[in-house]
Amino acid sequence: MKYQVSKPLAALVAFAGLSLSACQESGLSHRALAPVPPETLTKMQQIGTTKEAPMLIRAYKKEAELEIWKMGADGKYVHLKTYPMCRWSGQLGPKTREGDRQVPEGFYSITPAQMNPNSSYYLSFNVGYPNELDRALGHSGSTIMVHGACSSAGCFSMTDAQIAEIYAIARSSFEGGQRAIQMQSYPFRMSAENLAKHRLDPNIGFWKNLKEGNDHFEVTKQEPQVAFCGRRYVFDATANGDMDPVSACPPLKRDPELVASVSAKAAKDDEKIAELAESVKPVRIVYQDGGMHPSFLSRVAETSRPEALTAPSEIALDEKPVRDGAKAAKQLAAKSPVVTLATAKAAAPDRTPESSTAARSLPPDLRRDMSALAADENGPTSSIKKALGQKK
Numbered sequence: 001m002k003y004q005v006s007k008p009l010a011a012l013v014a015f016a017g018l019s020l021s022a023c024q025e026s027g028l029s030h031r032a033l034a035p036v037p038p039e040t041l042t043k044m045q046q047i048g049t050t051k052e053a054p055m056l057i058r059a060y061k062k063e064a065e066l067e068i069w070k071m072g073a074d075g076k077y078v079h080l081k082t083y084p085m086c087r088w089s090g091q092l093g094p095k096t097r098e099g100d101r102q103v104p105e106g107f108y109s110i111t112p113a114q115m116n117p118n119s120s121y122y123l124s125f126n127v128g129y130p131n132e133l134d135r136a137l138g139h140s141g142s143t144i145m146v147h148g149a150c151s152s153a154g155c156f157s158m159t160d161a162q163i164a165e166i167y168a169i170a171r172s173s174f175e176g177g178q179r180a181i182q183m184q185s186y187p188f189r190m191s192a193e194n195l196a197k198h199r200l201d202p203n204i205g206f207w208k209n210l211k212e213g214n215d216h217f218e219v220t221k222q223e224p225q226v227a228f229c230g231r232r233y234v235f236d237a238t239a240n241g242d243m244d245p246v247s248a249c250p251p252l253k254r255d256p257e258l259v260a261s262v263s264a265k266a267a268k269d270d271e272k273i274a275e276l277a278e279s280v281k282p283v284r285i286v287y288q289d290g291g292m293h294p295s296f297l298s299r300v301a302e303t304s305r306p307e308a309l310t311a312p313s314e315i316a317l318d319e320k321p322v323r324d325g326a327k328a329a330k331q332l333a334a335k336s337p338v339v340t341l342a343t344a345k346a347a348a349p350d351r352t353p354e355s356s357t358a359a360r361s362l363p364p365d366l367r368r369d370m371s372a373l374a375a376d377e378n379g380p381t382s383s384i385k386k387a388l389g390q391k392k
Contacts, residue, residue, distance in 0.1 A: 032117030052176025
């Protein structure tokens, strides 16, 4: 991947006297100048990268982990470190409004101007939510951070020692010339097991779209180029003219070899998901308010809202056709604080004209996922396979 080089002085100036306005305020900026720890520098050397090389961040809410990847001499990213996440809040699923405590999911960009050395949470940086797609979809909220202090109200919370190291790695990448760090935020690792388990979740259409970006990265080990059209993310594609986030996608140009490689991975994953769907029960996981990595369980009392850090509930979802759609919707809405009654009702496999009208109001990809779960003459197993993109 090529990246533009900026003057080191300009990058350093971006860190001086910078102040943002949410998960932070008034701190000690000298913390931002701490060096990358020697053991981490040794690890960089071992994997064939340097502290000045570009970096990329990947975060997983369910597993409560944050990964740092660094670019090697061949232009491909290599995994440097995985940090257990001390706290995240909300539920699995995207952030849609201010105050919902949701940690966002999607692809975001971090620039030097988003780094905050004066954070009250030791150090922090803004992940770049909302992005262009979030704003086009009417999603609200701001100043979503990665920071220290193990406290979250929609942020990715690390320990002070962790954020000091992550901050130093990011600072070094900016000093080396990187203009923006891509952050990929996922509900969970995009494994066949997770996707089979969550195959009936109302967010599955959105998560499949995120998996496309995940697959591009997994296949190439290069930063996927992100664009938006048709109310979704589009990866490693160009078009003649501008792409609008909410308008239908124009004809897109893609590298045929990349398309073939990504499609092969997706097909293999879909086959495994369909196989697991025969034995894995579909569920919706509901948290009281987010979670934390198991390695921090002994420090629960130090976190924000420790009383909410109990084991999440797994709500079993029925794959069989539901005749009383309204009743099923009310039951699901009562069990889950995230699924609204309107969303659940739209997701109910009801073939009445009213249901069809509600379904048409959904985004195209979510509409396809919901309709694929409707009853048919071949029974629920066939419907599941259709939802997963499989042939009968």
